[in-house]
Amino acid sequence: MPGPSREASRRLTGTLAVTWIVVLVLLAAACTAHRPAAPSGSGPVALASASAAGSGAAGSRAGSSSAASPSHPASPSPGFTTAPSPLGSSPSVAPDPANLPAIPPGAVPILYYHRVQAPPVAYGSWSKARKATFIDYDVVPSAFAAQLDWLFDHGYTTVLPRDLAAYWDHGVALPARPVILTFDDGWHDWVGTVLPMLQARGMIAEFYVTLDAISDGNISWPEVQTLAAAGNGIGAHDVHHVQLAELGQGRPDESPATMWAEIVGARQAIGQHIGIYPDSMAYVGGGFSPALEALVQEAGYTTARAIRRGIVQGIALRYQLHVVRIGPYDDVSDVLTGRIDPSLPIFVARIHGVSDQHPSN
Numbered sequence: 001m002p003g004p005s006r007e008a009s010r011r012l013t014g015t016l017a018v019t020w021i022v023v024l025v026l027l028a029a030a031c032t033a034h035r036p037a038a039p040s041g042s043g044p045v046a047l048a049s050a051s052a053a054g055s056g057a058a059g060s061r062a063g064s065s066s067a068a069s070p071s072h073p074a075s076p077s078p079g080f081t082t083a084p085s086p087l088g089s090s091p092s093v094a095p096d097p098a099n100l101p102a103i104p105p106g107a108v109p110i111l112y113y114h115r116v117q118a119p120p121v122a123y124g125s126w127s128k129a130r131k132a133t134f135i136d137y138d139v140v141p142s143a144f145a146a147q148l149d150w151l152f153d154h155g156y157t158t159v160l161p162r163d164l165a166a167y168w169d170h171g172v173a174l175p176a177r178p179v180i181l182t183f184d185d186g187w188h189d190w191v192g193t194v195l196p197m198l199q200a201r202g203m204i205a206e207f208y209v210t211l212d213a214i215s216d217g218n219i220s221w222p223e224v225q226t227l228a229a230a231g232n233g234i235g236a237h238d239v240h241h242v243q244l245a246e247l248g249q250g251r252p253d254e255s256p257a258t259m260w261a262e263i264v265g266a267r268q269a270i271g272q273h274i275g276i277y278p279d280s281m282a283y284v285g286g287g288f289s290p291a292l293e294a295l296v297q298e299a300g301y302t303t304a305r306a307i308r309r310g311i312v313q314g315i316a317l318r319y320q321l322h323v324v325r326i327g328p329y330d331d332v333s334d335v336l337t338g339r340i341d342p343s344l345p346i347f348v349a350r351i352h353g354v355s356d357q358h359p360s361n
């Protein structure tokens with residue numbers, strides 16, 4: 001390519017990168033439901049080098065493109081939905097893969113999902129608001145399958161929060177490229193859709209269950225037991241899906257008694273039903289405080305997941321595990337058909353921590 005054209009291309013690349021940053025800032029501003037805490041605690045402690053060559057993906061992959069079809073109609077529960085995105089569409093510009101930051105040593109991306117579900121046939125006739133509510137909460141199966149395939153093909157191994165704790169507390173080695181997949185709330189599709197897709201690739205995930213999701217009929221104890229029996233982690237996500245801290249606008253945190261009831265009640269019930277007491281919990285709404293962290297530790301959890309963005313975890317922040325939120329429109333060009341950009345430029349950027357540039361998100 002002649003010099004001037006190359007220069008123009010460079011300029012265009014820079015423009016695209018700036019556009020992507022702007023889109024992320026807008027998304028950050030839109031995300032009010034999951035506002036994280038102000039930074040606290042000491043910095044992260046390095047884990048195993050994420051740059052080491054890795055081929056540790058366990059198991060074999062079969063039927064990688066056989067994303068399961070939705071097993072139930074779309075019915076977002078108001079108690080579990082997040083605020084719809086006002087953007088209503090995917091970022092149209094992905095970051096340039098050649099300009100991504102290096103993945104830092106110690107990176108353990110924790111991916112943050114709720115449901116994996118294709119929109120129903122009627123989706124096309126829904127209002128814009130209803131579409132936004134649906135898609136803000138879900139990832140379409142074709143995108144999820146492609147994301148798992150990317151992780152598999154790039155040597156990532158799924159581990160659980162308990163593996164992080166075992167590394168910190170007992171020196172149990174982590175694989176060269178660890179990644180943690182997490183799901184919040186509790187849905188039938190965890191068994192009907194997500195589990196077969198994980199098992200086809202020899203992968204596991206941490207499922208943070210809210211007890212109310214069981215009493216509401218969104219998932220059943222036998223389904224939770226099925227997930228646990230397949231080697232997945234079952235974490236706690238409150239009894240009543242109550243945000244316990246960082247309630248905003250001068251509102252005080254919930255009382256220590258309420259915090260204790262939520263975090264211990266969920267742990268006890270899950271332990272009694274599946275025979276394994278949860279070692280990890282996820283803060284509802286991402287809200288946490290020093291008092292809540294202390295109670296979580298006292299209750300017996302060894303980690304807790306916040307929703308602050310980041311791909312590097314640390315022992316000093318074991319009760320504030322950082323996440324990469326997978327956006328419902330990431331690399332999806334058509335929600336209804338599930339058409340995606342197979343090179344997954346947005347997902348790859350997120351794995352590289354690009355979305356971490358906005359701590360308020």
Ligand SMILES: [Zn+2]
Pocket residue numbers: 080184185237241284285
């Ligand atoms: Zn939740």
